[in-house]
Every structure is written in C-alpha cells, then in structure tokens.
Amino acid sequence: MDFALFANLAFNGLIEGAVIALPAVALTLVFGVMGFPNASTGDVMTAGAYAAQTGQIAMAGSIVAGVIVGSVASALLALVFYLCVFRFFQGRPSMYALVASIGLAFATRSTLTFFLGYDQRVFPIPLTRAFSFGPLRIVPSDLYILATSVGAIVLVFLLLYVTPLGRRMRAVADNPDLARSCGISSHRVLSAMWLIAGAVTGLGGILFGIKTVITPLMGWEALLPAFAAMILGGIGNPAGAIAGALTIGIAQELSTPFVGFTYKIGVGFAIMVLALVLRPSGLFNLSARVR
Amino acid sequence: MILSLSHVAFAFGDFRVLDDVSLDVPPKEIVGLIGPNGAGKSTLFAVTSGFEKPLAGTIMLDGRDITHDGPVARARAGLGRTFQVPREFRHLTVRENLLAAAPNQTGENLLPLFLSPRRVREEERALREKVADLIAFLNLTAVKDTPSGSLSGGQKKLLELGRVLMGDPKVILLDEPFAGVNPVLIDSLVDRIRELNAQGYSFLVIEHNLRALSDLCSTMHVMDRGAMIASGAPSAVLDDPKVQEAYMGGVL
Amino acid sequence: MVGTPFTRRSVLLSAGATAIAGTLGLPSIAWSQSDRFIVGALNPVSGAGSPYGPAMQASIVMAADEINAAGGAAGRMIEVIGEDTQSAPDAAVTAAKKLIEVNKVDAILGTWSSGVSLAVMPLALAAGIPQAVTSGAPQISELDDKDLIWRFNASNVLFGTAFAKAAAAFGFERPATMAFNNASGIGNSEGFTEAWTADGGEVVAEVVYEPNRASYRSELQRVMSANPDVIVAGSYLPDTTILLREWYQLGGTNKWIIPGWAFGPQLVEALGPDVLEGVIVVDSISNESAASYDHYAKMFAENAGPNLTRSVYSTIAYDMMITFGLAIEAAGPGASIAEINAKIREVASPGGTEVFTFAEGKEALKNGDINYQGASSRLDFDEFGDAKPDFAAAVIRNGELVRSEVITL
Numbered sequence: 001m002d003f004a005l006f007a008n009l010a011f012n013g014l015i016e017g018a019v020i021a022l023p024a025v026a027l028t029l030v031f032g033v034m035g036f037p038n039a040s041t042g043d044v045m046t047a048g049a050y051a052a053q054t055g056q057i058a059m060a061g062s063i064v065a066g067v068i069v070g071s072v073a074s075a076l077l078a079l080v081f082y083l084c085v086f087r088f089f090q091g092r093p094s095m096y097a098l099v100a101s102i103g104l105a106f107a108t109r110s111t112l113t114f115f116l117g118y119d120q121r122v123f124p125i126p127l128t129r130a131f132s133f134g135p136l137r138i139v140p141s142d143l144y145i146l147a148t149s150v151g152a153i154v155l156v157f158l159l160l161y162v163t164p165l166g167r168r169m170r171a172v173a174d175n176p177d178l179a180r181s182c183g184i185s186s187h188r189v190l191s192a193m194w195l196i197a198g199a200v201t202g203l204g205g206i207l208f209g210i211k212t213v214i215t216p217l218m219g220w221e222a223l224l225p226a227f228a229a230m231i232l233g234g235i236g237n238p239a240g241a242i243a244g245a246l247t248i249g250i251a252q253e254l255s256t257p258f259v260g261f262t263y264k265i266g267v268g269f270a271i272m273v274l275a276l277v278l279r280p281s282g283l284f285n286l287s288a289r290v291r
Numbered sequence: 292m293i294l295s296l297s298h299v300a301f302a303f304g305d306f307r308v309l310d311d312v313s314l315d316v317p318p319k320e321i322v323g324l325i326g327p328n329g330a331g332k333s334t335l336f337a338v339t340s341g342f343e344k345p346l347a348g349t350i351m352l353d354g355r356d357i358t359h360d361g362p363v364a365r366a367r368a369g370l371g372r373t374f375q376v377p378r379e380f381r382h383l384t385v386r387e388n389l390l391a392a393a394p395n396q397t398g399e400n401l402l403p404l405f406l407s408p409r410r411v412r413e414e415e416r417a418l419r420e421k422v423a424d425l426i427a428f429l430n431l432t433a434v435k436d437t438p439s440g441s442l443s444g445g446q447k448k449l450l451e452l453g454r455v456l457m458g459d460p461k462v463i464l465l466d467e468p469f470a471g472v473n474p475v476l477i478d479s480l481v482d483r484i485r486e487l488n489a490q491g492y493s494f495l496v497i498e499h500n501l502r503a504l505s506d507l508c509s510t511m512h513v514m515d516r517g518a519m520i521a522s523g524a525p526s527a528v529l530d531d532p533k534v535q536e537a538y539m540g541g542v543l
Numbered sequence: 544m545v546g547t548p549f550t551r552r553s554v555l556l557s558a559g560a561t562a563i564a565g566t567l568g569l570p571s572i573a574w575s576q577s578d579r580f581i582v583g584a585l586n587p588v589s590g591a592g593s594p595y596g597p598a599m600q601a602s603i604v605m606a607a608d609e610i611n612a613a614g615g616a617a618g619r620m621i622e623v624i625g626e627d628t629q630s631a632p633d634a635a636v637t638a639a640k641k642l643i644e645v646n647k648v649d650a651i652l653g654t655w656s657s658g659v660s661l662a663v664m665p666l667a668l669a670a671g672i673p674q675a676v677t678s679g680a681p682q683i684s685e686l687d688d689k690d691l692i693w694r695f696n697a698s699n700v701l702f703g704t705a706f707a708k709a710a711a712a713f714g715f716e717r718p719a720t721m722a723f724n725n726a727s728g729i730g731n732s733e734g735f736t737e738a739w740t741a742d743g744g745e746v747v748a749e750v751v752y753e754p755n756r757a758s759y760r761s762e763l764q765r766v767m768s769a770n771p772d773v774i775v776a777g778s779y780l781p782d783t784t785i786l787l788r789e790w791y792q793l794g795g796t797n798k799w800i801i802p803g804w805a806f807g808p809q810l811v812e813a814l815g816p817d818v819l820e821g822v823i824v825v826d827s828i829s830n831e832s833a834a835s836y837d838h839y840a841k842m843f844a845e846n847a848g849p850n851l852t853r854s855v856y857s858t859i860a861y862d863m864m865i866t867f868g869l870a871i872e873a874a875g876p877g878a879s880i881a882e883i884n885a886k887i888r889e890v891a892s893p894g895g896t897e898v899f900t901f902a903e904g905k906e907a908l909k910n911g912d913i914n915y916q917g918a919s920s921r922l923d924f925d926e927f928g929d930a931k932p933d934f935a936a937a938v939i940r941n942g943e944l945v946r947s948e949v950i951t952l
Contacts, residue, residue, distance in 0.1 A: 005764075012760040019757050118593035120781050122813040130793050137764070139792045164390070164415060165404055167383070171391040174380040181340070182392045183366040183458060192401040211757050213781050213813065216589070221755040253761050261762050262724050262751050 004135035009253040015142045017229075017249025018149040019211060022204030023222060024229035024241040025156060026197040032236025033173040033193055036094035037227065039101040040081060041201050043108035045219030048074030048202025049209035050112060053123050061124060067148075067206055074202025075195045077108075082194040087187075105220060113216045121214040123206075145207050152203050153242060156196065160238065169193050173236065225265075228272045234281055247271065292351070293318040293493045294339075294370075294462045299348030301331075301338055308334045309345070310517040314495075316462055321484065321494040323508035323525065325501060327538055330514040332497045333375070336464050339495075340372040341365045353461050367394060371460030375467045377447040381440030385431055385450055388439050389422045392457040422457070428486075429453050430479065445476035452483065462493040469500045477503055505529065513537065577877050580619045582607065582864065583626065583642035585663065586653045590630025591779040594807050598847065598857035599653050599677075600625045602839075605846050606864030606901070613902045616871035617878065621864070628654060632662035639663040643670045649880055652863045654678065655856065657699070657726035664692060673884045675863040677856055680726035681734075684927035691884060694929040695859045695866075695919060697827050699727060699777075701952060703734015705934040706775055706800055708950050709825045710739070712936065715798070719748035719771035721762065721786065723778050731777030731802065747771050754782065763790050773798040773823075778805050784813045791818045800825055800936075803855065806944070816942035824944060827932040829858045829919050835899040839918040855919065862917035866891055869904045869915055891915050891922035 023041050030038045052070025059065035081104055089097040128140040160166035172179045172189045179186055204226075205219055212218070229248055233240025248268040255267040294316040301309040308331045316322045326332055337343040339350060341362035349358045357365050380388050404411060426435050429449045434442060439450055448468055455463055468484070469477045481503060484494060498504040505511070505525035513521040513528055515537040521528050528534055584603040587596035607621035615621070624646050628635035635654065642648045643666055650673045654660040657680030664686060667674040673691045676683060679699035683692060697705070710718055718739065722732035729751060736746050748769035752762045763786065766774060774790075774797055776783060783805040790799075791814075803826020811819060830836050839861050843853045851857075870886035871878070889895075890904070895912030898904040907913045915922060920932035934950040 005768075008764055009761050012758060012764075016757045113589065118589040120784065120809055120813070122784065127788065127792060127815070127818065129791075137793055139760075139789075141792070159404075163404055164411070164418075165401060167387055167391045170383060170387075171380045174382050175378060178378045178380065179391075181362055181366055181372065182454065183363055183394045184391070185363065195401060208757055212785050215781055218755070222757075256761055256765075260751070261765075262753055265753060 005257070006254060007135045008137060009256065010250050011136050011138070013250035013253030014246060015146055015211075015249075016253070017246035018146050019204060019207045020222065020225050020229055020249060021242045021245035022149060022152060022200050022207065023219075023226040024233070024245045025153065025238045026201040026204070027226055028230045028233065028236055028238055028241040029193060029197045029200075031230065033169065033190065034086065034090070034097065036089075036097040036101070037230075038086075038197075039098060039223065040104040040108065041101075041197075041226065042219035042221070042223035043105040043112075044074050044077055044081075044198060044201045045205025045208065045222060046214070046216060047077055047108055047112060047219075048205040049214045049218065050116060050121070051202070052206045053121055053209065053214055056123060063123065063125060066123070067203065070206045071199045071202045074205065075199035078194045078198025078201065079191060082190065086194075087190075109216055109220065116216075118216060121209075123210050123214070125210060141210070145211060148203070149207060152200060153238075156200060156238065159196065165189070165192055225268065228269055232272045232275050244272075292316060293353050294495065295349075295351040296335070296339060297349050297351075299335070299338060299350070300346045301334055301343060302346055307517050309338065312348075312514070312517070312519050314512055314519065314522075316493050316495050317510075318493055319488065319491055320510065321488055321496060321508040323504045323511040324495060324497045324514065325499070325504065325511060326514035326520075329516070330537075331517045332514055333466065335514070336372065336466055336497065340370060340464060366458055366460075369459070369461035370464070371455035371458055371462070372464040373448070373451045373455055373466055373468065375470060377444070377451040379439040379442075379447055379450055379454070382438055384437060385426065385435045385439050385442070386422060388450060389425060389453050389457050390418060392454040393418055393421075394458055425453050425456060429483065445472040445480070448472060448480065449483070452480075456487070456492075460492070462495065463487075465494055465496040465498075467497055467499065469498060469503050481507055501529065578619055579622055580616065580650075580867075580871055581622045581624065581646060581648045582867070583639070583646065583648035583651045584623050584653055584860075585626050585628055585635065585638055585642060585651050586860070587630040587655045587659070588625075588627035590628070591781060592628070592630040592655045592804075594780065594809070594852070595655065595804070595854050595856040596627070596630075598843075598851040598854060599655070599860035601847050601851055602843065602857040602861040603652055603864045605842055606861050606868070608846075609842070610864070610868040610901050613905055616868045616905070617874060617876045619871060619876075621868065623864075624648060628656075628659045630656055630659065632658045635659040636662050636666065639666050643667070643672070648672065649883075650674070650867060652867070653860045657683065657730060660692075661686070661726055667691060672880055673867075673887070675867070677859050678727060680730045682726065684929055687928060690928060692928055693863075693866075693887060693924065694927070695863055695917075695922070696930065697932055697934070698734075698929055699730025700734040700737070701929075701931065702731050702802070702825075702827070702934075703736070704738040704952055705827075705950050706731065706735045706825055707738035707742070708952070709823065709934075709936040709948075710735075710773060710775065710800060711742070711744075712948060712950075713773075713798075713823065715773040717745070717747045717770065717772045718800075719766045719769055719774050720746060720750070721766060721774055721776045721778065722749075722751045723782060724751050724753050728777035728779075732775070735775050735777075752782070758789065759786050760789055760793070763793060763795070767793065767795055767797070771797050773800055775800045776805065777802065780805050780807055780810060784810060787814055787818055787822070798823065802826060806939070811939075811942040816939075819939045819942060822939045823947075824937045824939065825934060825950075826937075827855055827920070828935045828949070829855055830917055830921060830932070833899060833916045833918065833921075835862075835916055835918040838900050859919040862919045862922065865901050865904075866915060866917065866922065868901050869898075869908070869913065872905050873908055873913075888924050888928075891917070891924060893923060 027041050048070040051073035052066040055069025056066025085100050130137045130139045168184050168189045172186050229244035230241045233244030251271055252264040252268045256264050292315045296314045299312045338345045352368050511525045511528045513534050521531045521534050584600045586599045604623050607623045610621050626638035652675045654663050654676045657678040660676040660678040675693045677696040679702050681698050681700050720732040722728040748766045750762050750766050800823045806824045869890040870883050873886040873890050874883045895914040896907045898907050898913050904913050920930050922930050936948050937944040937946045
C-alpha cells in the first residue's frame with residue numbers, strides 16, 4: 001500500500017508514544033517500588049503543565065524557564081503526596097494507596113480549577129511550519145518534543161543504572177526488607193524516587209500541553225494510555241514502559257486505515273490484552289529492571 | 292566483649308521462646324550456637340539483629356547498648372547478619388549487590404549527586420575497587436555481572452557474606468551458613484570465615500553441621516527449649532550428656 | 544472563580560435544599576408543590592461548554608428573579624437550583640439524579656451538549672418532568688415519546704443544513720467533514736452531508752475523530768489528501784484549537800467552516816489572527832430584531848457579573864425560564880406538571896397576542912392566548928418540540944468575527 005501514508009502514520013504515532021512514555025515511566029517506577037498504580041499521576045501532569053505555562057509567562061516567554069518551573073513544581077507535588085499520604089500506606093494492601101491516589105487526583109484537579117478556572121490555556125509558543133523529509137511531513141516542534149522526551153528518559157536511566165542513588169532505588173524496589181538490613185534508609189531513597197517520578201510526570205504533562213491545549217482534565221485522560229503502556233511493558237520495567245508507549249502509539253496510528261480513527265484507541269488496548277495473554281509478565285523480561 | 296546478650300527473654304503470646312538467655316562473643320573469636328529445632332536459635336538472632344523486640348534483657352555491641360535500636364541502626368553500629376535462606380537483590384548483578392550494600396555513599400541523596408559530582412565519582416571509584424577485591428576474595432569473579440537471582444545456593448551464601456562485609460561490621464551473625472551447600476563449597480566457606488576472622492572479624496554462628504562448626508569455633512553454646520543448657524569448648528560441649536539428651540539420644 | 548452566579552436570593556444552594564427535600568421522601572410522581580416551582584439549572588459550568596455554562600446559569604436565575612418580581616407565576620415563586628454537567632454525560636447523570644431525587648425539581652433547564660442531554664433525558668422522562676435543551680442531536684426528538692423535551696435551539700440536521708447553505712453561499716465545491724465523536728459532532732456532519740448531497744454535491748472526505756488525543760495529524764493528513772477546498776468541522780473549542788494549529792503547521796491551504804461554539808476569545812488567544820484569518824463561523828443567532836432581545840441584553844448588562852459573557856446560549860437559557868414561567872401562568876393555580884408542560888407550546892406558538900417580556904405576557908394572559916417572541920428566537924415549537932432559530936455566517940478577520948450573511952431556513 002501507500003508507503004508515504006504509513007510512514008507518516010508511524011511517525012505521528014512515534015511522537016504520541018514519546019509523550020505518553022513519560023507518565024508511563026513514572027507509573028512503572030512507583031508501581032515497581034511502592035506496589036500500587038498511582039492514579040494521581042495524571043493530575044500531577046496537569047499541575048505541571050499549568051505551572052509551566054504560568055512560569056513561562058512570568059519569565060517573559062522563555063519556554064525553558066517554563067519547563068524547569070513546571071518540572072520542579074510537579075516533582076515537589078509528588079514528594080508532598082508521598083510524605084503526607086502514600087508513606088503511611090506502605091505495608092498495607094495496595095488497594096488503600098490506589099484509592100488514596102484517586103482522591104488526591106480529584107483534590108488536585110479541584111484545587112487547580114478553583115484557582116485557575118476551566119478555560120483552556122495554551123503555551124505561547126510560535127507556530128512552526130512542517131518540512132518534508134522524504135515521504136514524511138515533519139513539524140519542527142514535534143522534533144523538539146521528541147528530543148525532550150528522549151533526553152528526560154536518558155537522564156532517568158542514567159540515574160537508575162549508573163548512580164549510587166539509582167542502585168539503591170533498585171535495591172529497595174527489589175527487596176525492601178533486605179535493603180533495610182543493609183542500612184539503606186528507604187525513606188530517603190523513596191523521597192528521591194518520588195521527586196524523580198514527579199518531575200518526569202510533570203514534563204510529560206508539559207509536552208502534552210505544548211502539543212495540544214491545557215485543560216483541567218487533560219492529565220486524567222492521559223492516564224489510561226500511560227497505564228496500558230506500563231502493563232504492556234511489564235510492571236516495574238522502565239524500558240518496557242517506554243517500549244510499550246511507543247508500540248501502542250505507533251500501532252494505533254497504523255491501524256487507522258483499517259479500523260478508522262475512532263476505534264484506534266481500542267486497538268491499543270487490544271494489543272495490551274493480547275500481549276498479557278501471551279506473556280503475562282509483560283513483553284519485556286530484561287534482566288536489568290527496577291524490580 | 293564485642294557482642295553481649297544478657298538475660299534476654301522473648302515470647303510469642305504465652306509461649307516463652309527465649310528464657311533468660313545470656314551469651315558473649317569475645318573480640319576476634321568465632322562462637323558457635325547449636326541446639327535442636329525449635330530451641331529458639333533463630334529467634335535469638337532475630338532479637339539480636341533488631342527484627343524482634345525482647346521482653347527483657349540487654350544487648351550490647353562493642354560497649355554500646357543497642358537493645359532499643361532498630362535493625363538499620365544496629366547495622367550501622369556494626370552488626371552484620373546473614374540468613375538461613377540467603378536473600379539477595381535478585382535483579383541486581385553480584386557487583387551491584389555489593390555496591391548497594393555499602394553504607395553512607397554521598398551519591399545516595401539527590402542533591403549531592405548534582406552539587407558534588409566529583410566527590411561522588413571518587414567515592415564510587417574507591418568503592419568499586421573495594422568490591423572488586425571482595426569479589427576476588429569470595430571467588431565470585433566469574434559471575435560478577437550476572438543477576439544474583441541466578442546464582443547457585445552456595446554462591447548466594449558467599450554473596451550474602453560479601454554483602455554483610457560491605458557494611459564494615461564488627462561482629463557477624465551467620466545463620467546456618469552451610470545449610471544446603473555442597474561439601475566442596477563448605478570447605479571453601481570455612482576457609483573464608485577463618486581468613487576473615489584472622490583479619491579481625493568476630494562471628495556468632497548457628498549451625499546444624501556440628502562437624503564443620505566444631506572445626507571453626509572456639510566456644511560453643513547449646514540451647515534447648517528457649518534456655519541455654521551448656522557452654523564451653525566444642526569437644527566438651529558435644530560430650531555433655533545434657534546436650535546429647537537434648538538431641539534425643541542421637542550420636543553427635 | 545470564573546463565572547459563579549450564586550448571588551441571587553432566589554437560588555437555593557444545594558445543601559439547604561437537600562436538607563429540606565430529603566425529608567419529603569415522595570415517590571417520583573411529578574406533582575409540583577402549589578406555592579413553588581423548583582427549577583434545576585443543569586449547565587456546563589466546566590468542560591468543553593465552560594465558556595457558556597456560567598452565563599447560562601446566571602440567565603436562568605435572572606429570569607426567575609424577573610418572574611418573582613412580577614409576583615410569581617400563577618401564585619408560585621420560582622426557585623433555581625444550579626448544578627454542573629462538566630460537559631460530560633456521566634457527571635451530568637449524577638447531577639440530574641440529585642436534582643430529581645433530592646431536590647425534587649419540577650423541570651430541568653439548559654443541558655447543553657447532545658451527549659449530556661441524551662444521557663439526562665431518560666431520567667427526566669421517567670420522572671415525568673420537562674427538560675429544556677440547547678443540544679442538536681436528532682435523536683433527542685426521536686426519543687421524546689412523552690413530549691416533555693423542548694429543544695430551544697436548532698437540531699443538528701438544521702445546523703448541518705445551515706452549514707451546507709453557508710458553504711454554497713461562499714462558493715465551495717469540494718467540502719470534507721471532520722466530526723468530534725459524539726452525538727453533536729456526528730449529527731452536524733451527517734446533517735451537512737445530507738443537505739449537501741441532496742443538492743447534488745459531493746463530500747470528498749469524512750472523518751470522525753476521538754476526543755482528548757495528543758494529536759490529530761493523521762486525521763488531518765487523511766482529509767487533506769482528498770484535496771478539499773473547505774473542511775466543515777463539527778467540533779468544540781479545545782479540539783478546534785488543536786486541529787487548526789496542526790493544519791496550519793502542516794501547511795494546509797483550504798478554508799474552514801466551524802460551529803459558533805468552537806469559537807471564542809480563547810481560540811484567538813491560542814492561535815493568533817494569522818491562523819484564523821478567513822475561517823468561517825456558522826451559528827444560530829438570537830432574535831435580534833425583537834424587543835425581547837433588547838430587554839434581555841439590558842437585564843444581562845445590569846445584573847451579570849464582569850466575568851460572564853452573553854452568548855447565544857445564555858439568551859436561550861433566559862428564554863427557557865421565561866417560557867416556562869409563562870406556561871405556569873397560563874396553566875393557572877394548582878396545575879400539575881403535565882398541565883404546565885402542555886401549555887409550553889401554546890404560549891410560544893403563533894395565534895395570540897405577541898408579547899416580549901414576562902410581565903407583558905402575564906398581563907396579556909388575562910385576556911386570551913399569547914405568543915411569546917423569545918430573545919433567542921421566535922420559538923414556535925414544531926411537533927417535535929424543536930424551535931427554529933435563524934443562522935448567521937461570519938468570517939474571522941484580524942481575530943474578530945465579521946458577519947457575512949444571515950441564513951434563514
């Protein structure tokens with residue numbers, strides 16, 4: 001069939017997947033280490049986007065300043081959630097923490113809309129025109145988004161696999177009791193983990209907001225694809241989460257000539273279910289995992 | 292005494308698991324602890340390492356009262372402990388297991404990671420050297436980059452010993468180090484323990500393999516049903532009729 | 544907070560009403576209390592309809608105040624209880640249930656999007672209370688078997704026909720449609736296609752897109768590959784923002800026709816005047832030549848807070864309350880909800896003295912039938928309970944709407 005069509009579809013899916021990969025990584029880090037799906041991830045994305053846009057406007061339009069403000073804000077928010085709420089649910093059934101996270105999601109959304117209203121906001125970024133690259137039509141801002149996402153992911157991986165902190169995080173995820181007997185303070189390690197997860201989540205929200213618009217519900221709605229990506233890649237496996245996000249993103253777009261645009265979301269979930277049936281632990285059983 | 296347990300008592304509900312148990316580990320000695328199943332040996336270890344709180348008694352580590360310290364604090368104070376079923380960080384490699392067990396790395400906290408990268412890098416380099424030496428000592432060089440979950444039972448025990456050593460302990464509690472280990476490896480383990488002892492580490496060892504243990508330790512204590520029934524040189528203790536009776540008349 | 548109109552004494556906050564209503568415990572027979580008429584103002588305060596919801600709610604309250612100031616309707620005072628649909632069917636159903644079961648409302652006014660109206664309708668029908676909507680989905684008329692649902696706006700088929708007339712008026716020949724995947728978006732596009740092809744024209748591409756996606760590039764590329772000269776969108780503000788932005792970045796050259804509710808100052812703010820230059824906006828318009836329109840405009844200016852923006856929907860919401868008030872008055876004291884409902888068509892249809900305010904209508908009813916000419920349209924409900932407003936096409940020039948022509952169907 002038409003190669004140019006499929007190439008463009010795949011490329012679009014790649015960009016979408018790259019954006020969803022960030023909250024997927026955060027979800028999988030938290031699930032791997034703390035043992036529950038953090039439903040507040042979506043609204044931390046939203047908070048990060050709002051903070052970044054506010055920051056960008058306050059800093060005379062510098063998008064870099066906005067990104068920093070937004071990521072720091074969401075990192076701190078995630079840390080606060082851990083210190084004030086999730087910390088107390090450790091060792092209890094994960095259902096409690098899940099319900100608490102849903103509550104935090106709603107609380108965050110209500111607080112945001114109370115102060116900022118329901119109107120949509122956009123990042124004041126100049127529009128760029130697409131250029132052709134072979135059969136592909138590429139919009140420059142999409143390349144920036146892809147690069148930012150890749151950069152953030154590389155940083156997270158460096159942190160996890162090269163630094164002593166990352167090693168301890170993986171140790172705590174692997175065997176919390178043993179970590180304790182080794183003298184590892186899980187509290188410090190977990191605090192660091194939540195900061196990182198929060199920053200990555202916020203960045204995902206910012207990229208999503210740059211590509212689309214910032215609305216109070218945007219993060220909550222991105223939660224399901226991120227969750228699907230995490231499941232597809234194997235819980236607790238950051239590389240898997242990224243691969244899952246890209247797979248779902250690309251597969252969805254590629255399916256549209258056959259199933260239409262409205263069913264493509266179903267395709268993403270169908271892939272996740274199929275993969276789970278064939279390989280319940282997730283697609284990727286890499287030896288080096290968070291957990 | 293490097294480790295001193297005085298009049299330790301512990302109960303599960305009404306059941307007295309430990310009844311007025313006292314035990315000392317002199318510095319640079321290997322002390323053995325034996326007894327039939329259910330005597331309370333593992334519970335004594337649990338109380339000593341801080342995973343259970345005693346009803347009564349005190350525990351002193353190199354002159355410091357650690358009775359009310361949690362396991363993390365005790366580990367930091369110099370108490371190391373291995374487990375009957377070895378525990379490791381399954382997905383981390385042998386090397387990473389040892390690196391993770393080193394205490395007080397600057398690079399563990401987020402801020403110093405960014406603010407003092409040079410110090411982090413130097414510490415890391417020193418640490419890796421130390422770990423490399425340890426891996427060679429433990430004879431695990433062949434598997435140093437394998438995920439530790441796929442090691443054999445004996446290798447896991449060696450790794451566990453290594454992990455404990457990373458914490459620079461003063462005294463090490465060994466919980467059945469020879470259980471489930473093939474005989475060839477047992478000799479190797481015994482050698483390692485002796486070498487470490489020569490370097491200055493003290494040990495308290497629970498074991499059922501009485502032959503291997505009597506070669507190793509200088510003093511042996513025997514527990515039965517929560518109480519200490521005999522203490523002394525290994526040969527004397529093993530000949531003690533009380534001890535033989537406790538093992539139900541079996542030949543020791 | 545953006546546009547909360549809870550400043551009027553005739554509005555009961557939910558908490559208070561809950562306490563009182565909770566003790567009544569009546570089964571859901573639609574019998575109204577004889578000294579009050581309780582109205583549930585169920586509007587999109589948040590979500591896609593949030594540019595309109597707050598002003599709609601405020602206008603209903605304003606109308607209720609006007610009625611009460613004129614001595615009430617048939618001896619009854621109007622009470623308004625406001626709720627938020629969040630522009631989402633699930634949230635709207637929860638709110639509607641609360642209004643019906645806890646607050647025991649006698650009518651629900653102002654559901655905005657088709658998805659929401661369709662979700663709430665079964666509840667209203669089961670409770671036997673009338674519901675007034677601004678939504679366009681044709682199914683609303685089809686499913687209304689008790690004649691309780693009143694559409695104070697044009698149906699999507701009518702909207703689509705207006706879109707088609709506008710497209711023809713501007714000389715387009717190769718339209719493509721893009722529809723938001725809900726009853727309203729699809730209704731609009733299908734209405735357009737029906738009207739366009741009935742005149743012998745061809746629609747070169749039709750795409751339905753999902754809400755809340757990170758990108759619509761693929762959908763746009765599909766449509767643009769068919770080379771349309773205009774894309775007719777059945778969309779809302781957030782997705783229109785994304786569609787137009789991505790279309791512009793992809794280098795599209797075709798024109799756009801978008802619905803009025805997808806346009807607003809936020810669209811201009813988000814995209815800038817360059818992207819929007821020449822985009823055609825079609826919407827139903829209010830009954831601009833009528834005295835009722837002037838009256839409402841004046842009332843709004845005097846009573847609405849600075850954060851509220853008058854729109855075609857707030858005008859409709861105002862008319863909803865006034866029409867109901869007149870129906871209550873016409874039905875006389877002690878009337879049942881069914882009897883009041885039966886009067887709605889009467890007070891708004893031709894035959895009878897033309898009136899333009901509630902006070903006028905109340906007075907004229909002493910002498911015979913009336914025909915309320917609403918601020919939003921002549922009303923004149925057809926056999927389905929649908930009104931038929933006029934439409935207008937405007938072109939965006941320099942970020943401002945410049946009206947181009949009025950379309951009467």
